[in-house]
Amino acid sequence: MQRQLFGKTGLRIPPVVFGSTSLGNLFAEVPDEAKQQVVAEWFRRVEAPVFIDSAGKYGAGMSLEIIGRELARLNIDPADVVISNKLAWTRQPLVGDEPTFEPGAWFGLTHDARQEISYEGILRCYHQGNELLGDYQAGLVSVHDPDEYLAAATDSADHKQRWHDIEEAYRALGELRSEGKVLGVGVGAKEWTSIRDVCDRVDLDWVMLANSLTIMKHPPELLAFIEQLDEAGVGILNAAVFNAGFALGGKFYDYRVVTGESAEDRELLDWRQRFQTACQRFDVAPAAACLEFARSVPGIQAVAISSSSPHNIARTVAAVDGAAPPSFWSHLKEMHVIDPSFPFLG
Numbered sequence: 001m002q003r004q005l006f007g008k009t010g011l012r013i014p015p016v017v018f019g020s021t022s023l024g025n026l027f028a029e030v031p032d033e034a035k036q037q038v039v040a041e042w043f044r045r046v047e048a049p050v051f052i053d054s055a056g057k058y059g060a061g062m063s064l065e066i067i068g069r070e071l072a073r074l075n076i077d078p079a080d081v082v083i084s085n086k087l088a089w090t091r092q093p094l095v096g097d098e099p100t101f102e103p104g105a106w107f108g109l110t111h112d113a114r115q116e117i118s119y120e121g122i123l124r125c126y127h128q129g130n131e132l133l134g135d136y137q138a139g140l141v142s143v144h145d146p147d148e149y150l151a152a153a154t155d156s157a158d159h160k161q162r163w164h165d166i167e168e169a170y171r172a173l174g175e176l177r178s179e180g181k182v183l184g185v186g187v188g189a190k191e192w193t194s195i196r197d198v199c200d201r202v203d204l205d206w207v208m209l210a211n212s213l214t215i216m217k218h219p220p221e222l223l224a225f226i227e228q229l230d231e232a233g234v235g236i237l238n239a240a241v242f243n244a245g246f247a248l249g250g251k252f253y254d255y256r257v258v259t260g261e262s263a264e265d266r267e268l269l270d271w272r273q274r275f276q277t278a279c280q281r282f283d284v285a286p287a288a289a290c291l292e293f294a295r296s297v298p299g300i301q302a303v304a305i306s307s308s309s310p311h312n313i314a315r316t317v318a319a320v321d322g323a324a325p326p327s328f329w330s331h332l333k334e335m336h337v338i339d340p341s342f343p344f345l346g
């Protein structure tokens with residue numbers, strides 16, 4: 001696996017970074033034993049240092065806690081792992097039966113979470129994250145989902161205040177970087193335009209796109225933005241490249257259930273049918289097509305993949321270096337499965 005210098009962090013990143021929402025029980029309660037196998041699988045599939053993407057929000061700290069526990073159990077040297085912690089939520093005691101954040105998304109949680117985006121708040125997220133990680137610590141940090149934070153504004157004054165909070169959070173992260181405590185500061189969000197807005201205000205070392213540059217969605221404006229980032233030496237990590245599993249036959253599209261009742265849903269299902277037919281015709285695995293697409297744009301240095309099961313991890317990592325024939329890509333363009341004006345592949 002060919003590593004690349006990751007933006008301005010000085011780190012050499014492998015093409016695959018492991019996501020860890022499953023360790024925080026996103027959409028399903030995963031048995032502890034399965035989580036142990038997932039963490040062990042990471043180190044079987046990628047040579048050290050292994051890169052992991054997590055967040056305080058994932059299971060209200062459960063994902064970070066399990067990462068720390070399992071790395072210690074496997075006797076992993078802290079130098080053999082780079083943990084990226086997306087900050088914005090702190091773990092809180094669970095009062096009542098159910099957590100109050102993102103109802104319906106997280107299962108079997110033992111804690112609640114609170115959103116804390118400010119100078120002090122983001123530092124609480126950072127320090128608490130390191131406590132949960134035990135013997136390990138976050139080498140990369142970012143503000144998690146500024147898009148959602150801004151979208152929750154009640155009026156324009158609140159919107160302005162929220163931008164102030166985000167800038168203050170970055171002031172704190174910039175200090176951690178100058179003190180040498182972290183190697184890079186970034187952002188992780190599903191709405192790529194919010195990443196562009198953050199980049200206009202803050203000097204970032206790297207960014208993480210989610211659900212944004214995929215075989216299903218690849219607007220030319222985003223390609224132009226990626227080119228700008230690449231020229232500026234900002235690292236780019238591409239996440240949720242299966243659109244949360246939908247492209248591979250899953251029921252969630254960008255983290256919502258597709259019922260087929262709306263016109264938009266019918267279009268999505270139609271897209272998937274056409275994609276699968278083309279994959280069968282050219283004998284290309286759909287996951288391999290998604291991964292090749294997600295890495296095809298210059299400037300994308302790695303993909304963050306799902307850790308849904310050891311089996312899927314093995315399959316995904318095996319597919320990452322595969323190349324489908326150019327005729328497959330031209331066919332997808334002809335069939336408008338991908339945008340015919342997409343300048344790479346085929």
Ligand SMILES: NC(=O)C1=CN([C@@H]2O[C@H](COP(=O)(O)OP(=O)(O)OC[C@H]3O[C@@H](n4cnc5c(N)ncnc54)[C@H](O)[C@@H]3O)[C@@H](O)[C@H]2O)C=CC1
Pocket residue numbers: 018019020021022053054086144145188189190208210211239240241242243244245246248250287304305306307308312313315316
């Ligand atoms: N806001 C942010 O910053 C976001 C960050 N992320 C990061 O990206 C990581 C990956 O995203 P995911 O949510 O896992 O979405 P994804 O787009 O990678 O899809 C995951 C789903 O695809 C299925 N799958 C995975 N590998 C497969 C294979 N080889 N064959 C068939 N099916 C397979 C699984 O059912 C899984 O639930 C996350 O764990 C997280 O670390 C994801 C979304 C948002």
Ligand SMILES: Cc1ncc2c(c1O)C(=O)OC2
Pocket residue numbers: 021055145255
């Ligand atoms: C709201 C939300 N839903 C799903 C996911 C995330 C998220 O922030 C995330 O970071 O990884 C998967």
